[in-house]
Amino acid sequence: MNAPQFSAHRAERTGRSRLAEIGCGPHTSAAADGSAVPIARSAAELSKTLQDRDVDLVVLDQGIDTSTAVGRMFFQILGAIAEFEHALMSGRTRDGLAAARARGRTSGQKPKLGRRQVELARPMYDEIDERGKRRCTVSQIAAEFGVTRPTINRHLDTNS
Structure with a gap:
């Protein structure tokens, strides 16, 4: 398989944006080496984009191959789990900020002038x-x- 290799470990996540850019012809395959979770954070959007461009995503060390129904389902489940984790963290952050406000703590920089x-x-x-x-x-x-x-x-x- 002569598919380009992209990594999902970099902070700027250029691999994900480059994955969305490729896919010129029918049945193009893109192989990704690395964790599938960073790629799957916006799985619904990425999956739709890749599907519209007729690109199959293969994550080599995760066993994900979106050319199969099981691979697409697994990719969507990873995206749903990542979205769920994000929602939990956001909720905990909001709760923590509310508790701090209730204790009289304010966030942000102090005013420069009194x-x-x-x-x-x-x-x-x-x-x-x-x-x-x-x-x-x-x-x-x-x-x-x-x-x-x-x-x-x-x-x-x-x-x-």
């Missing part, structure tokens, strides 16, 4: 000199508080 600092920045920004121009620029205010201009703009815009 409420008091925003209250000080507003009059600095609004102050006008005798020529009718702002006395302090956003850059000057940002330097005063040790933050970036977009941070000052964000706080001035939301508290207008």
Whole structure:
């Protein structure tokens, strides 16, 4: 068999995308060496794409051959198991985040400016000199508080 060999172990998973790109002629075979689970994470989509292009997938060390009905079924089952695992992990993550919120923990980065600092920045920004121009620029205010201009703009815009 002279089928190209692709691996599913790389982080960028180029093998899966390359598997979907091949399949020019009828009954093309693609052999994959490696775990079938990373390939099967989107098994329904990949299986449909390969089937539409008339490509058979053979995972050498897993005994999967999508040219047979049993191979297609096994591939779909692997995809369903991977999807189930993903759903369980997502549910546990949501539950953990909810429990942390209930304990008073918040996620994300802490605000760069506190409420008091925003209250000080507003009059600095609004102050006008005798020529009718702002006395302090956003850059000057940002330097005063040790933050970036977009941070000052964000706080001035939301508290207008």
